[in-house]
Amino acid sequence: MSGALLEVKDVKKHFPIKRGLMSKNAGCIKAVDGVSFSVHKGETLGLVGESGCGKSTTGRLVLRLLEPTSGEVLFEDKNIYRLSFNQMRQLRRDMQIIFQDPYASLNPRLTVEDIIIEPLVIHGIGDSHSRRQRVKEMLDLVGLSSYHGSRYPHEFSGGQRQRIGIARALALNPKLIVCDEPVSALDVSIQSQVLNLLMQLQDMLKLTYIFIAHGLNVVKHVSDRVGVMYLGKIVEIADSEELYRNAMHPYSQALLSAVPVPDPEIKRERIILTGDVPSPANPPTGCRFHTRCPQCMDICRLEEPALRPVSDKYMVACHKYQ
Amino acid sequence: MSSTGSEIAVKPQGTAQRTKTRELWRRLKKDKFAVAGGIVLLTVIILGIAAPLLTSYNPYDAVLDQRLLPPGTGGHLLGTDQMGRDLLTRLFYGARISVMVGFVAVAIALFFGIIVGLFAGYYGGLVDTIFMRGIDILMAFPYVLLAIAIIAALGPGLFQAMIAIAIVGIPYYARIVRGTVLSLREKEFVEAEKALGAGNLRIIFKHILPNTMAPIIVAATLDVGWMIIAAAGLSFLGLGAQPPTAEWGVMLSEGRNFLRVAPWVSIFPGLCIFIVVLSLNLLGDGLRDALDPRLKE
Numbered sequence: 001m002s003g004a005l006l007e008v009k010d011v012k013k014h015f016p017i018k019r020g021l022m023s024k025n026a027g028c029i030k031a032v033d034g035v036s037f038s039v040h041k042g043e044t045l046g047l048v049g050e051s052g053c054g055k056s057t058t059g060r061l062v063l064r065l066l067e068p069t070s071g072e073v074l075f076e077d078k079n080i081y082r083l084s085f086n087q088m089r090q091l092r093r094d095m096q097i098i099f100q101d102p103y104a105s106l107n108p109r110l111t112v113e114d115i116i117i118e119p120l121v122i123h124g125i126g127d128s129h130s131r132r133q134r135v136k137e138m139l140d141l142v143g144l145s146s147y148h149g150s151r152y153p154h155e156f157s158g159g160q161r162q163r164i165g166i167a168r169a170l171a172l173n174p175k176l177i178v179c180d181e182p183v184s185a186l187d188v189s190i191q192s193q194v195l196n197l198l199m200q201l202q203d204m205l206k207l208t209y210i211f212i213a214h215g216l217n218v219v220k221h222v223s224d225r226v227g228v229m230y231l232g233k234i235v236e237i238a239d240s241e242e243l244y245r246n247a248m249h250p251y252s253q254a255l256l257s258a259v260p261v262p263d264p265e266i267k268r269e270r271i272i273l274t275g276d277v278p279s280p281a282n283p284p285t286g287c288r289f290h291t292r293c294p295q296c297m298d299i300c301r302l303e304e305p306a307l308r309p310v311s312d313k314y315m316v317a318c319h320k321y322q
Numbered sequence: 323m324s325s326t327g328s329e330i331a332v333k334p335q336g337t338a339q340r341t342k343t344r345e346l347w348r349r350l351k352k353d354k355f356a357v358a359g360g361i362v363l364l365t366v367i368i369l370g371i372a373a374p375l376l377t378s379y380n381p382y383d384a385v386l387d388q389r390l391l392p393p394g395t396g397g398h399l400l401g402t403d404q405m406g407r408d409l410l411t412r413l414f415y416g417a418r419i420s421v422m423v424g425f426v427a428v429a430i431a432l433f434f435g436i437i438v439g440l441f442a443g444y445y446g447g448l449v450d451t452i453f454m455r456g457i458d459i460l461m462a463f464p465y466v467l468l469a470i471a472i473i474a475a476l477g478p479g480l481f482q483a484m485i486a487i488a489i490v491g492i493p494y495y496a497r498i499v500r501g502t503v504l505s506l507r508e509k510e511f512v513e514a515e516k517a518l519g520a521g522n523l524r525i526i527f528k529h530i531l532p533n534t535m536a537p538i539i540v541a542a543t544l545d546v547g548w549m550i551i552a553a554a555g556l557s558f559l560g561l562g563a564q565p566p567t568a569e570w571g572v573m574l575s576e577g578r579n580f581l582r583v584a585p586w587v588s589i590f591p592g593l594c595i596f597i598v599v600l601s602l603n604l605l606g607d608g609l610r611d612a613l614d615p616r617l618k619e
């Protein structure tokens with residue numbers, strides 16, 4: 001298709017539930033259950049939803065860190081699930097990931113320099129001198145100093161570690177970066193620094209982001225478009241400004257009502273969702289959100305609404321609009 | 323950037339590695355007990371190697387009219403044994419065998435234990451099931467029985483005893499390594515490696531193995547002592563080194579018949595085992611602390 005760097009088509013990931021030695025398969029967790037979206041060059045697609053709705057799994061499927069149960073992911077029009085190990089290895093130079101936990105995402109036994117050099121060594125880029133040079137450039141780019149290179153991860157704060165992770169992801173000059181809640185583990189004061197860095201880098205290096213977060217407030221500043229996920233599905237996807245102005249899906253409305261509004265003039269009614277998120281092993285029939293939906297209708301219990309366009313760039317999966 | 327390339331002195335490769343070793347050394351030096359353990363151990367090893375230079379006696383020359391001389395008499399600093407052999411000389415030569423057996427047995431056990439643990443833990447599934455069931459079977463036997471069974475199959479002797487002890491040790495290392503690997507392989511830095519395109523072997527040996535080393539090195543250092551005791555024990559039972567070999571376990575065993583009249587024949591080899599094992603334990607504890615970068619002050 002035209003202009004899309006990445007296209008995700010009806011991807012599913014079901015994790016088998018293993019109980020004991022004997023019973024081979026006691027059902028499965030439908031972590032991602034038919035997700036489709038596309039990401040254009042240079043844009044940021046935000047993915048939001050409550051814990052456990054399948055955001056990270058989607059991110060890992062996009063990078064083929066997990067094998068899908070079914071579906072396709074096209075990166076520059078190539079189905080990445082059809083690539084051989086070596087072709088996939090080559091493609092990994094173009095797609096990288098930044099993780100949520102800055103403590104677990106860096107090998108504690110390697111110096112910062114060794115961590116950032118790793119991608120260059122894996123892909124056999126440059127000699128030892130040019131690699132060192134590249135490390136210095138990368139450290140500089142993310143706002144660290146070259147003398148930091150000889151230190152170990154535990155000598156850094158969470159925000160600095162996240163910068164090291166960003167430097168590692170950027171070392172290969174990727175086109176797409178999946179940011180899996182890159183600031184949720186950081187202090188609020190540090191969050192905006194790291195977010196600003198990510199946005200500057202995007203401008204400078206023409207990066208495309210998939211930005212995962214569980215609240216809409218973080219995603220708001222960084223995303224061009226936002227997809228809202230619930231129980232392994234995308235329920236609404238739209239330009240972020242429009243979605244913030246006028247969310248259509250009752251679930252998005254509830255999420256949005258939890259975001260504090262800076263302008264006291266605007267009165268937003270706080271919608272409090274009742275009940276727990278149903279288990280992804282056994283999602284409700286019909287619309288997955290109907291058990292908690294304040295606007296539930298009869299049809300919602302019976303029939304699953306499809307994600308349909310309601311206007312040019314606005315898609316929503318809700319019977320209210322169909 | 324390219325123009326400055328030739329002017330900048332290129333740091334020799336391996337510098338980072340050397341600084342790490344130096345750092346470890348620096349931290350280890352601060353631990354007085356570990357240093358003491360290391361010095362004692364080193365002394366024992368040197369005494370063993372230099373044995374022929376340190377004494378004019380031969381460890382196997384029986385002098386029948388000088389049997390069971392108490393320490394300090396007749397030119398024998400620690401006395402003689404039931405065959406009239408100089409006890410100190412035999413202890414020197416015994417250090418070679420006893421300490422060597424401990425280290426070699428641990429090295430063999432470590433090698434196989436680490437391989438089994440790494441692959442079972444990393445790949446999981448069928449590989450894990452096959453490896454770990456094998457390990458379970460090995461562990462189901464009391465270790466003395468297992469060692470005795472292995473020696474029954476291979477025949478008694480120092481080398482066979484060493485192999486038997488090593489096999490007994492494999493499951494323990496495999497378990498430790500596998501457990502650590504299970505938690506490491508879920509870590510995001512391993513996933514980051516996959517995202518970068520690293521192969522499984524690179525991930526296993528460069529990223530996972532070094533992170534299992536701290537618990538393993540500590541366990542291994544402590545186990546050298548255990549294996550020295552086990553080897554001496556097998557010799558004591560007549561299953562390991564055979565008389566007249568100058569091995570501490572054999573000496574202990576031979577001396578037990580004369581415990582009343584000449585306790586020194588048993589006491590000194592026993593003391594040697596005790597001192598070596600103690601210094602290994604002190605060193606092991608020190609290493610554990612020094613290897614943990616988080617304990618860095």
Ligand SMILES: Nc1ncnc2c1ncn2[C@@H]1O[C@H](COP(=O)(O)OP(=O)(O)OP(=O)(O)O)[C@@H](O)[C@H]1O
Pocket residue numbers: 015029030031049050051052053054055056057058214280
């Ligand atoms: N390897 C796995 N094996 C089994 N189940 C898994 C696995 N990974 C994820 N899951 C399950 O899949 C569901 C979605 O998980 P996922 O990590 O994608 O959620 P998430 O939206 O990223 O949540 P969070 O905000 O907590 O990070 C969860 O119910 C989770 O328990």
Ligand SMILES: [Mg+2]
Pocket residue numbers: 055056057180
């Ligand atoms: Mg997640």
